[in-house]
Amino acid sequence: MLSSAPWPALRAIYHVNAPDAAELDARVESLLLEQTVELPRKALRDPFVLEQILGRLAGTEEIAPGLHRVTIDFPIIATADDPAQFLNVLFGNSSLQTHVELADFELPADWPGRTRALPGPQFGAAGLRRSTGVHSRAITSTALKPIGLSTARLAELCGLFAQGGIDLIKDDHGLANHTFHPFADRVRACQKAVSESNRVSGRSAVYAPNLTGTPTTVLAQLRLAQDEGVGAVMIAPMLLGLPLMAEVVAQHARVPILGHPSFGGATRIAPAALYGKLFPLYGADATIFANFGGRFAYSKETCGRIARELTAPSLAGLAPTLPMPAGGIKYQQVADVLDFYGQDVILLIGGGLYEAGDDAALRVRVAEFVRHVAEFPSRA
């Protein structure tokens, strides 16, 4: 069964639990069949299907007792150069099998249809640094929240953050088209607050609204936001669909995309594969993920892997993008976080700023956050 594939292959690496060798064989055979032909082997009689469509086993390795690293090559033509079918081949039906985790994947060197299927980041780290004018230090970021404030209050906060020196001010991912802060009003008011602050300060703070809803709604929101002059937008592709993000990036966006992890946590895909590889492949220029030691469960090692994939992509032809660790970072921890990630990072602190107290206290804390980042030894 073991063979090297004669065609350009999508190489998928699964972690498979199996109590014994017979069960491992059965689970490997199931993986080989499930992702493309979805038929028992004896039902396959067409030579083209057998030669050109069926996956091939490239290797298995026991990495812990009962846990196996299973590497399978799928013909890239099975993906039809389509962003939805790519996911389906990579981890469609197999995601329903609780003994399987998608650990990693590699793209073929020779895949002319790649950019049609998966646009990749259009701006990347370089574009985000150009937009914010921040070149030799980490980019500071915070979120406008919580949902339920008035539009005027959100815009006031946006201005406060921009005046305080935050580089990238994004909507909370829970800010939708609520009656108490409708999308259009909010975007106009917040972008105005940032623009006015920039005019006074000479800086280039960027406001990034959250796009959410059905595809038609999202495209209308993008148009409006771009017309208002926003410097970036945020999308949660696991809520909206990864293929929607790909279409937005390939056809409609003129600004960088921040990818948010909501609804994506536990798809049995290793975080480094999901956030480190899939998010940028589908077009994210910066990817938000749960930082170690915060409210979520990722380890330091996992966060390091995600960040490495984003800043130095192992996938050929992808521009470097920026990691955006978040979820419980305290402003006092800035130096530790920068020690770990280096300067190629967007530091997103939300609650850690807001819990300061009233606006006067918030201003002080923003200033401390900005100063901590500015004073961290530059890479230049």
Place this chain on the structure above:
Amino acid sequence: MLSSAPWPALRAIYHVNAPDAAELDARVESLLLEQTVELPRKALRDPFVLEQILGRLAGTEEIAPGLHRVTIDFPIIATADDPAQFLNVLFGNSSLQTHVELADFELPADWPGRTRALPGPQFGAAGLRRSTGVHSRAITSTALKPIGLSTARLAELCGLFAQGGIDLIKDDHGLANHTFHPFADRVRACQKAVSESNRVSGRSAVYAPNLTGTPTTVLAQLRLAQDEGVGAVMIAPMLLGLPLMAEVVAQHARVPILGHPSFGGATRIAPAALYGKLFPLYGADATIFANFGGRFAYSKETCGRIARELTAPSLAGLAPTLPMPAGGIKYQQVADVLDFYGQDVILLIGGGLYEAGDDAALRVRVAEFVRHVAEFPSRA
């Protein structure tokens, strides 16, 4: 902290692992905050946010050692009557926490925006029975597969199945817009084969193509398929995005929608909540899920729960839809499966038919499958 909410609530029931009472308290507090305000409680000062946006704990119950059923009410206005934001409130960031599973949810009786947010099934069981002309027995179904066959061969198989008496013939979910069977050619050829067979047989077999790709592609595919006269279409909403399915159903589809589970397996959402409630809420008229005893891991109890939710919705105002258990059902098991599900079911057998052998053997097996279903004691 315990209170009954003064507003119409989205009630979410989570299963939370916690080693001790202190940790349970912390995890409950985190759930209360994470899904709407995403801020520490001490950072919340706006009265409207505190009264009208923050979730409220309705109860906790230890259901097994260290495992707790946690019921939380979120204000329905937090969803903004939007299909993406609804998911985000229900299980956005909390999906990233490995100690939490979304076990179930309930909608408020009083939610005027429900159909705007979530269309629900437009045809349901009644519509599928009307289309197929099958009223007093289970609906038979199979899939066109594998990917890689020629368009002509897929159409030939489609005709064979229709002539053999299969009611609902769907594309395999891996059939995308591949060069070897482009969507437009395939849909025309397969629909023609079914129509011709129906003209001869007097039956009403339905062909359901698989829609996949970015939103623009999916809408173009739907238009073409409807223009060709197909009787249903299939969508895998976890691949494409649940909000896309909602938009297709609310604005574009004139035929029933079959929901496919690909990429949806292990989102830490209980299968009965995901397939039994969310799929129909977002518009599926029939939902495919992994049958017990097949290639996937669901228990008989889980499958029963999914089927009950689909056929007798606990969500007010939703039309009954049809369960479509699949994944390794053998044609010999038809009576057992019907004993379990009753007649309100679409029996989907793919590999169990194809493994018969050549077309002559396949015809014999199709006839046996159809006969087994027809001879099962009718409910009438």
